[in-house]
Amino acid sequence: MTSARPSGPIRTRDAAATRRALLAAGRELFASEGFDRTTVRAVAERAGVNQALLFRYFGNKEGLFAEAIRDDALEVLEAGPRRDLLERTVATLFHASSAADAEPLLAVLRGASSSQIGAEVRQQLADSYVSAFADLVDTPDRADAVLRAELFLSWLLGISLSRSADLPGHSLDEVAAQAHLLRAARALLGPLPATLATDPPGS
Amino acid sequence: MTSARPSGPIRTRDAAATRRALLAAGRELFASEGFDRTTVRAVAERAGVNQALLFRYFGNKEGLFAEAIRDDALEVLEAGPRRDLLERTVATLFHASSAADAEPLLAVLRGASSSQIGAEVRQQLADSYVSAFADLVDTPDRADAVLRAELFLSWLLGISLSRSADLPGHSLDEVAAQAHLLRAARALLGPLPATLATDPPGS
DNA sequence: ATTATCTATAGATCTATAGATAATGC
DNA sequence: ATTATCTATAGATCTATAGATAATGC
Numbered sequence: 001m002t003s004a005r006p007s008g009p010i011r012t013r014d015a016a017a018t019r020r021a022l023l024a025a026g027r028e029l030f031a032s033e034g035f036d037r038t039t040v041r042a043v044a045e046r047a048g049v050n051q052a053l054l055f056r057y058f059g060n061k062e063g064l065f066a067e068a069i070r071d072d073a074l075e076v077l078e079a080g081p082r083r084d085l086l087e088r089t090v091a092t093l094f095h096a097s098s099a100a101d102a103e104p105l106l107a108v109l110r111g112a113s114s115s116q117i118g119a120e121v122r123q124q125l126a127d128s129y130v131s132a133f134a135d136l137v138d139t140p141d142r143a144d145a146v147l148r149a150e151l152f153l154s155w156l157l158g159i160s161l162s163r164s165a166d167l168p169g170h171s172l173d174e175v176a177a178q179a180h181l182l183r184a185a186r187a188l189l190g191p192l193p194a195t196l197a198t199d200p201p202g203s
Numbered sequence: 204m205t206s207a208r209p210s211g212p213i214r215t216r217d218a219a220a221t222r223r224a225l226l227a228a229g230r231e232l233f234a235s236e237g238f239d240r241t242t243v244r245a246v247a248e249r250a251g252v253n254q255a256l257l258f259r260y261f262g263n264k265e266g267l268f269a270e271a272i273r274d275d276a277l278e279v280l281e282a283g284p285r286r287d288l289l290e291r292t293v294a295t296l297f298h299a300s301s302a303a304d305a306e307p308l309l310a311v312l313r314g315a316s317s318s319q320i321g322a323e324v325r326q327q328l329a330d331s332y333v334s335a336f337a338d339l340v341d342t343p344d345r346a347d348a349v350l351r352a353e354l355f356l357s358w359l360l361g362i363s364l365s366r367s368a369d370l371p372g373h374s375l376d377e378v379a380a381q382a383h384l385l386r387a388a389r390a391l392l393g394p395l396p397a398t399l400a401t402d403p404p405g406s
Numbered sequence: 407a408t409t410a411t412c413t414a415t416a417g418a419t420c421t422a423t424a425g426a427t428a429a430t431g432c
Numbered sequence: 433a434t435t436a437t438c439t440a441t442a443g444a445t446c447t448a449t450a451g452a453t454a455a456t457g458c
Contacts, residue, residue: 013410013455036239039446050412055448147376148383151362158361159354173350180351180391187390188383216429216436242420253438258422 019057021047026068031106032164035065066121069107074125076105077132085132086189090181093156094174109157110164129153137189148189155185222260224250229271234309235367238268269324272310277328279308280335288335289392293384296359297377312360313367332356340392351392358388 025047029038040061044051058064076092077085092105108125133149134142159181228250232241243264247254261267279295280288295308311328336352337345362384 015410018410040448041446051447052413052449053411056410061447143376144379147379150365151380151383151387154361154365155358156361157364158357158359161360161364162353162357173346176347176350177354180354183395184354184387184391188387193386218436221436243422244420253436254421255423255439256437259436264421 015057018047018049018053021049022054022057022064023068023071026064027107030065030068031110034110035061040064065107069125070121074128077128082132082135086136086185087182089129089156090178090185093159094178105156106160106164109153109160126153133189138191152185152188155181218260221250221252221256224252225257225260225267226271226274229267230310233268233271234313237313238264243267268310272328273324277331280331285335285338289339289388290385292332292359293381293388296362297381308359309363309367312356312363329356336392341394355388355391358384 022043025043026038029043029046040054041051043064044054054061054064058067076089080088089105108122130146130149130153133152134145137145137148139145225246228246229241232246232249243257244254246267247257257264257267261270279292283291292308311325333349333352333356336355337348340348340351342348
């Protein structure tokens with residue numbers, strides 16, 4: 001018998017391990033390739049299991065996607081105090097290559113390319129992020145706060161796509177990019193400048 | 204607009220008109236569906252021509268895509284003074300539904316989902332936009348200006364995707380969204396605030 | 407006996423091509 | 433005669449399923 005290893009031998013009958021391997025492989029591929037360009041055979045191959053098992057355990061490709069992004073897509077959201085959410089999210093997005101932590105977030109974002117895939121789960125996750133970002137906006141107008149948060153989430157989506165496609169912007173100074181993104185995000189989510197605010201600057 | 208055929212049916216032998224119809228149909232579908240989810244049969248059907256003609260005139264699907272986005276993708280860039288580029292681009296993006304003017308821009312952006320499709324043409328167009336946006340940045344550091352412009356283009360991509368998918372953000376107040384986007388874009392592309400600006404390197 | 411895994415393949419696309427048909431030009 | 437258009441289909445995927453095989457539990 002082989003001694004137990006971290007990623008474990010999959011051939012041995014172990015339904016739970018097979019499920020986990022498929023979920024992990026799915027998350028990786030969905031994050032880097034998007035839903036459409038990820039094939040079930042590629043997921044199964046990466047997981048080291050027969051592709052028929054994907055259907056046995058998840059019904060279909062969309063079932064795997066939904067479960068893969070549901071599991072821990074809120075990880076970033078709950079990885080620290082809400083105060084640091086902006087900085088933490090940006091850092092996660094830009095460090096996707098070094099750590100696998102961003103995969104659920106990326107998978108959610110990239111799933112957006114396929115309009116009807118995992119709609120309810122994806123919508124729910126996107127709403128969670130939008131709601132959390134909206135909480136950072138200091139305004140009594142909730143609709144406005146949500147609008148700004150949605151614009152920010154769109155930005156994260158665009159950046160993640162640009163980096164995985166070969167559009168410009170994937171190979172540049174990441175530290176500077178983070179700084180610029182954070183600065184603009186604060187302008188987006190922060191208080192309106194006095195010239196645009198409803199009441200004029202009193203002092 | 205969906206089936207507007209200028210002069211008579213396409214059945215009449217007219218290679219030029221057939222080409223134009225395929226290009227127009229391709230632009231529309233590539234803009235709204237992206238490259239992957241657009242089928243050659245759907246393009247041909249929308250153009251009202253036999254699908255075999257697409258291959259006759261453009262070689263393959265990618266050939267159609269490349270020619271479709273090359274034709275007038277720089278339209279927005281050249282539709283007015285560079286001074287107004289930011290405002291004009293944002294307005295074009297948000298008014299995509301009312302006018303077909305944004306289709307080339309959207310097609311370029313959405314083509315980003317498929318990493319290798321029309322790579323050279325797409326890269327060239329993206330570079331044109333990035334370069335134009337970078338020109339708006341008032342800094343002697345060209346690399347930094349390009350970086351900021353790339354982040355902005357990524358934002359446009361994310362917004363266009365969010366609006367065509369069912370992610371949140373597609374049905375909200377567009378006037379307010381434009382205002383927020385412009386404000387944050389100015390923070391991104393504009394001069395750095397004094398607190399963050401450092402001494403010029405090597406001064 | 408149960409069920410995790412594997413083999414083999416159906417069925418549905420989708421891109422692309424070969425060759426037939428038919429409308430124009432000479 | 434040339435060539436734009438159409439028919440029919442090849443060939444390559446890809447998702448999904450039915451049923452065989454083999455490892456575990458009772």
